[in-house]
Amino acid sequence: MEGLQLKNEFDYSDKDFWDISRLVTEHSGIELPESKKSLVYSRLVRRLRTLNIMRFSEYYELVKADLSKGNEQEFLTLINAITTNVTHLFREHHHFDHLKEHLKLLSQTQDKINIWSCAASIGAEPWSIAMVVHEFCKENPSCKVRIIASDIDSEVLKQAQKGVYEVNPENVKANPYLK
Secondary structure (H helix, E strand, C coil), X not given: CCCCCCCCCCECCHHHHHHXXXXXXXXXXXXXXXXXXXXXXXXXXXXXXXXXXXXXXXXXXXXXXXHHCCCCHHHHHHHHHHCCCCCCCCCCHHHHHHHHHHHHHHHHHCCEEEEEECXXXXXXXXXXXXXXXXXXXXXXXXXXXXXXXXXXXXXXXHHHHHCCCCCCHHHHHHCHHHC
């Protein structure tokens, strides 16, 4: 359904949004609801400028053609542009309290525990998990835990490999793991 077009610097229609949304979902599993239409526009305009492309339909065709040739580079650039990476150590503190309780229960029935942190961004969440697991394993020496972290954004993965994080002084006061 062709709705109202946004009045923008670049030609961007509902069809363009849905084409890009479908492409992203098919190749990454990320779903972009209609409410993300303006986000997609704002996140991709810089790329269109760089490529000197004035229509989103042309950009869509470029990405689609590259993928059909087995070249994922432009698609990864698109994914890096539209994904949001908000994170810091112990961002949702109550989740880690829940993790401690869950580790206790799992360790009673499993020899090895696997934890997967998907959409891990720059790696602050897996490091937070590792700190909780480390404390748990000190109290339970037979525990064996493997943590795997992944993210679809190749730029944040580069940052995650460094393993360097800024810590808010207020968070240090409230969190025993950060002392």
